[in-house]
Amino acid sequence: MTEAKLTIPKLPVRLFNTESRQKEVFKPLHDNHARIYTCGPTVYHYAHIGNFRTYVFEDLLRRTLKFFGYQVTQVMNITDVDDKTIRGTIEKSSSLNEFTQPYKNAFFVDIQSLGIERAEHYPAATDYIPQMIDFVQKLIDKEFAYKSSDGSVYFSIDKFQRYGRLSRLKLDELVVGARAEVVAHDEYDKENVGDFVLWKAYDAKRDGKVFWESPFGPGRPGWHLECSAMAIALLGETLDIHVGAVDNIFPHHENEIAQSEAFSGKLFVKLWMHSDHLIVNHKKMSKSLGNFFTLRDLLEKGYEGMDVRYMLMHTHYRTQLNFTFAGLDGAKKSLQKLNDFIQRNQEIADSKGTPTETCVAILQKNLDSFAEAMADDLNISAALSHIYDMTHEINALFDGGKMTPGDGAAVVSAMQEFNRVLGVFTFEREDEAPKELQEMLDKRNAARSEKNWALADQMRDEIHKHGYLIEDTAGGTRLKKR
Ligand code: AMP
Ligand code: ZN
Numbered sequence: 248m249t250e251a252k253l254t255i256p257k258l259p260v261r262l263f264n265t266e267s268r269q270k271e272v273f274k275p276l277h278d279n280h281a282r283i284y285t286c287g288p289t290v291y292h293y294a295h296i297g298n299f300r301t302y303v304f305e306d307l308l309r310r311t312l313k314f315f316g317y318q319v320t321q322v323m324n325i326t327d328v329d330d331k332t333i334r335g336t337i338e339k340s341s342s343l344n345e346f347t348q349p350y351k352n353a354f355f356v357d358i359q360s361l362g363i364e365r366a367e368h369y370p371a372a373t374d375y376i377p378q379m380i381d382f383v384q385k386l387i388d389k390e391f392a393y394k395s396s397d398g399s400v401y402f403s404i405d406k407f408q409r410y411g412r413l414s415r416l417k418l419d420e421l422v423v424g425a426r427a428e429v430v431a432h433d434e435y436d437k438e439n440v441g442d443f444v445l446w447k448a449y450d451a452k453r454d455g456k457v458f459w460e461s462p463f464g465p466g467r468p469g470w471h472l473e474c475s476a477m478a479i480a481l482l483g484e485t486l487d488i489h490v491g492a493v494d495n496i497f498p499h500h501e502n503e504i505a506q507s508e509a510f511s512g513k514l515f516v517k518l519w520m521h522s523d524h525l526i527v528n529h530k531k532m533s534k535s536l537g538n539f540f541t542l543r544d545l546l547e548k549g550y551e552g553m554d555v556r557y558m559l560m561h562t563h564y565r566t567q568l569n570f571t572f573a574g575l576d577g578a579k580k581s582l583q584k585l586n587d588f589i590q591r592n593q594e595i596a597d598s599k600g601t602p603t604e605t606c607v608a609i610l611q612k613n614l615d616s617f618a619e620a621m622a623d624d625l626n627i628s629a630a631l632s633h634i635y636d637m638t639h640e641i642n643a644l645f646d647g648g649k650m651t652p653g654d655g656a657a658v659v660s661a662m663q664e665f666n667r668v669l670g671v672f673t674f675e676r677e678d679e680a681p682k683e684l685q686e687m688l689d690k691r692n693a694a695r696s697e698k699n700w701a702l703a704d705q706m707r708d709e710i711h712k713h714g715y716l717i718e719d720t721a722g723g724t725r726l727k728k729r
Pocket of ligand 1: 491523524
């Protein structure tokens with residue numbers, strides 16, 4: 248008898264920390280509980296697939312940590328108040344909530360299509376205004392922040408000794424970036440161009456009806472402050488991991504560190520992770536450049552959410568990924584092959600059967616290598632290559648007529664283990680079409696035997712509409728995904 252059960256190796260997970268610029272063994276502050284903060288969408292538009300590259304990477308991170316036995320609490324904020332949402336509100340003459348709600352809803356539909364697991368918390372910035380006001384007050388009390396003549400409150404970077412340690416930009420470089428921000432946002436009354444806004448004073452022309460009362464006057468929180476306040480409110484003063492894309496490193500995350508550490512006097516983040524961009528012809532995919540596709544655009548062209556997920560996921564997160572339709576077609580094809588492989592095994596599988604030693608050895612070896620690759624800073628390309636190796640070895644057993652029903656079942660469970668991390672495969676069997684379609688097929692067959700061609704055709708068309716074909720086999724008819 249062969250022990251069919253596959254084991255997940257217990258491995259230390261090494262992750263690249265942007266701050267130290269090296270891979271570090273991940274060690275949560277509390278037991279095996281990973282508390283992760285991820286910068287989320289600004290809901291003034293549909294998210295594009297560049298944004299989703301980052302969210303898919305974060306999903307891969309959370310699934311990998313869970314695979315290795317960690318308990319994960321992930322927070323992803325929803326930025327529903329900033330210059331862009333306010334601009335949209337004014338253009339549409341609606342309330343902030345009326346304007347942002349459809350984009351929030353769309354975001355949750357999209358992440359579901361992409362197989363992204365839901366985070367434990369999705370705080371909206373507008374639900375945390377009192378915490379943000381307290382945060383600013385404490386920074387004023389501790390003299391890290393000052394009020395300017397227009398009523399805005401700024402953080403004084405001179406007061407925070409270790410400013411710039413994440414981005415490692417020199418102060419004069421920071422000043423160049425900051426100057427652009429001054430011009431863009433009319434922030435001329437800062438004491439130092441590098442200072443950033445914590446509370447933005449209300450300006451009737453710019454802000455319409457969007458403001459909150461505060462001890463510093465009417466206004467609204469700055470974007471950087473939103474993330475710190477919500478992270479600390481939901482996860483505590485020191486986070487295990489904070490994630491975003493590389494464009495968030497400066498100034499967003501640098502400012503988060505300064506204000507959070509000034510606020511708490513404690514280390515804000517143990518490990519910073521940043522994914523590189525999805526690019527198009529050497530340029531970052533972005534709304535402002537107009538070189539973007541939303542997930543909806545791609546679904547309309549006939550791609551499935553999982554094709555897009557596989558395309559976004561299959562390149563290591565710290566390298567740029569160039570988006571092309573040829574690349575997306577390639578991803579779709581590779582995924583189809585892996586799903587066909589699952590199907591091939593499902594067709595012979597019987598979980599009551601005992602797998603052969605040869606088969607189990609192939610599965611365990613590749614599962615071990617897959618786990619090792621993922622534990623090495625989510626080395627997805629290596630991890631996927633072990634799955635491909637496994638399919639080749641198993642297909643060779645098929646070709647040699649050596650696969651048993653127990654083997655088929657063991658292969659399916661190995662693919663399910665991989666899928667706990669990847670979240671991309673389909674395990675639906677073709678002969679397990681939804682029950683209502685099965686009933687339509689029965690109706691259609693009955694109608695045909697009664698020569699009721701109109702009803703038979705109507706049922707066939709309904710089945711087609713649901714994405715299935717009717718296939719005639721020696722054993723009768725069955726449904727097959729189109
Ligand atoms: P935004 O909605 O613009 O605040 O962006 C949400 C998240 O998507 C942020 O973490 C951005 O850094 C990230 N992001 C924006 N564009 C890209 C891109 N082309 N590739 C990867 N991540 C991106
Ligand atoms: Zn953020």
